[in-house]
Amino acid sequence: MKLPGKSGNQTPVREFVLEGLPMAGQLPLLFLLLFLLIYLLTLLGNLVILVVILCDPRLHTLPMYVFLAHLSILDSCLSSVTVPKVLAGLVSPGGRTISFAGCVVQLYAFHFLASTECFLYTVMAYDRYQAVCHPLHYTTVMGRRVCMGLAAGTWLTGCIHGAIHTCLTFRLPYCGPHQIDYFFCDISPVLKLACADTAADRTLILANIGAVIAACFLLICISYAYIVAAVLRIRTAEGRRRAFSTCSAHLTLVILFYGSSAFIYLRPSSNQASDGMVAMFYTVVTPMLNPFIYSLRNKEMMRALRKLACR
Numbered sequence: 001m002k003l004p005g006k007s008g009n010q011t012p013v014r015e016f017v018l019e020g021l022p023m024a025g026q027l028p029l030l031f032l033l034l035f036l037l038i039y040l041l042t043l044l045g046n047l048v049i050l051v052v053i054l055c056d057p058r059l060h061t062l063p064m065y066v067f068l069a070h071l072s073i074l075d076s077c078l079s080s081v082t083v084p085k086v087l088a089g090l091v092s093p094g095g096r097t098i099s100f101a102g103c104v105v106q107l108y109a110f111h112f113l114a115s116t117e118c119f120l121y122t123v124m125a126y127d128r129y130q131a132v133c134h135p136l137h138y139t140t141v142m143g144r145r146v147c148m149g150l151a152a153g154t155w156l157t158g159c160i161h162g163a164i165h166t167c168l169t170f171r172l173p174y175c176g177p178h179q180i181d182y183f184f185c186d187i188s189p190v191l192k193l194a195c196a197d198t199a200a201d202r203t204l205i206l207a208n209i210g211a212v213i214a215a216c217f218l219l220i221c222i223s224y225a226y227i228v229a230a231v232l233r234i235r236t237a238e239g240r241r242r243a244f245s246t247c248s249a250h251l252t253l254v255i256l257f258y259g260s261s262a263f264i265y266l267r268p269s270s271n272q273a274s275d276g277m278v279a280m281f282y283t284v285v286t287p288m289l290n291p292f293i294y295s296l297r298n299k300e301m302m303r304a305l306r307k308l309a310c311r
Contacts, residue, residue, distance in 0.1 A: 012100075012173070012174065012175055013100055013174040013175060013176055013178045013193070014099065014100050015097055015098060015099045015100060015178060016097070016098050016099075016100065016103050016178050016179070016180050016185065016190075016193075017096055017097055017098075017178060017179045017180065018085065018089060018096045018097075018098060018180050018182065018183060018184065018185075019096070019179060019180060019181045019182065019183075020086065020089050020090075020096060020183045021086075021183050021277075021280065028090045029090075031090055032087060032090040032091065035083055035086055035087055035090070035284065036087060038083070038284055038285065038288050039079060039083045039084075039087070039284075041288050042075065042076065042079045042083075042284075042287045042288040043076055043079075043080075045288060045290075045291030045292060046072035046073070046075050046076045046287070046290070046291050047072075047076070048291065048305070049068065049069070049072040049291045049294065049301075050069055050072050050073070051308070052301065052304050052305050052308055053065045053066075053068065053069045053304075054069070055304075055308055056304040056307070056308070058304075059300065059301075059304055061144070063127050063142040063147040064124070064127055064128075064131070065301075066147050066148075066151065067120060067123060067124045067127060067147075067150075067151065068124075068294060070120060070151050070154070070155075071117065071120055071124075071290065072290070072291065074113055074116055074117045074120065075117075075286075075287035075290050075291075076287070077109075077113050078110070078113040078114060078117065078283060078287055079283065079284060079287040079288070081106060081109045081110050081113065081184070081283075082106075082110065082183065082184045082283050082284065083283075083284055085098065085106070085183075085184060086183055086184075089183075098185065100174070103180075103185040103190065104166060104170055104185075106184055106185045107165070107166055107169060107170075107185040107186065107187065107190065108162050108163065108165075108166040109162070110162075110184065110185075110186065110283075111161065111162040111165045111166065111187075112158050112159055112161070112162030112163075113158065113162075114158075114261070115157070115158040115161035115162055115212065116154050116155050116157070116158025116159075117158075117257065118158075118212060118213065118216050118257070118258075118261070119153070119154040119157050119158055119216065120151075120154045121216065121220065121250070121253065121254050121257060121258075122216040122219050122220055123150045123151070123153075123154055124250050125219065125220040125223040125224065125250065125254070126150075126219070126223055127142060128223065128224075128227060128247050128250060129223040129224075129226055129227055130142055132227045132230050132231065132247070133226050133227065133230045161208070161212065164208060165187060165205055165208070165209075168201045168204055168205050169187050169190055169191060169201065169205070170190075171201075172191070172194040172195070172196045172198065172201065173194065173195045173196055174193055174194055174195060175195040176193075176195075177193060178193065179193075180193065182279075183279075183280065184283075186279070187205055188202075213258060213261055213262060216258075217254075217258050220254055224247070224251065227247060231244060245299075249293050249294045249298060252293055253286070253290060253293060256281075256282065256286050256289075257282060257286065260278045260279070260281055260282040260286075261282065263278050264278055264279055
């Protein structure tokens with residue numbers, strides 16, 4: 001079924017033009033320096049987290065820090081999927097052009113990494129549940145093999161999830177226009193350019209995203225319900241504070257990640273300007289904040305960081 005007004009031109013699109021963020025065009029140099037600074041801080045912060053975990057003989061054997069290392073890798077890669085192209089577009093107008101194949105790769109990489117991070121937050125919540133609710137059996141239940149299996153499972157499911165979105169998006173014909181009203185190739189702005197009826201694909205994609213976000217968030221809520229119940233049974237205030245402190249960083253990141261994802265993908269109507277700002281927050285700002293949230297609110301990380309700095 002062809003859409004009205006798009007049936008005349010059947011030439012396949014070979015490249016797209018990313019419009020970027022509307023306000024960035026007014027002060028390109030300022031935004032260039034800002035995004036470059038954020039990107040460098042993101043890479044540096046997550047690299048420091050990785051080095052600290054790998055160099056500390058105790059941290060890289062604990063499940064919580066193994067998952068944190070995977071989160072640092074995901075944050076660095078997720079930011080690298082979008083920010084370099086934004087920087088290229090701010091340097092020159094030609095930098096906003098992306099090939100059709102490049103758009104496919106960018107959309108797949110983004111949803112692969114974002115889905116993997118979504119699943120990883122769920123696994124991290126389960127890890128905190130075992131640590132707080134079953135501390136005596138924690139090392140047995142969360143053994144090295146189980147930990148590595150859970151981490152590998154998040155990457156595998158994210159890979160499959162991203163592939164489903166990419167196939168549903170690009171199985172449709174694209175014959176013009178070729179201007180994407182967004183700062184990277186995402187599902188909704190790309191589907192608007194398809195020369196066919198997108199209702200079925202859009203429904204399937206949103207249902208898939210909604211089911212994943214809802215299921216993961218429900219499992220996280222269940223884990224934290226048990227955690228809160230276990231913490232409230234601790235008699236001393238210091239014991240309750242220590243138990244909550246091990247979960248506060250993870251819970252902060254969960255709220256930031258799931259709140260912004262739900263705002264973009266689960267609303268009945270979409271606004272590209274507001275979606276772009278929220279997407280910029282969780283693809284650019286949140287990956288930069290993660291290392292600071294985990295390091296500054298974690299005594300073991302700070303102790304390991306000071307030890308590494310003294311060396």
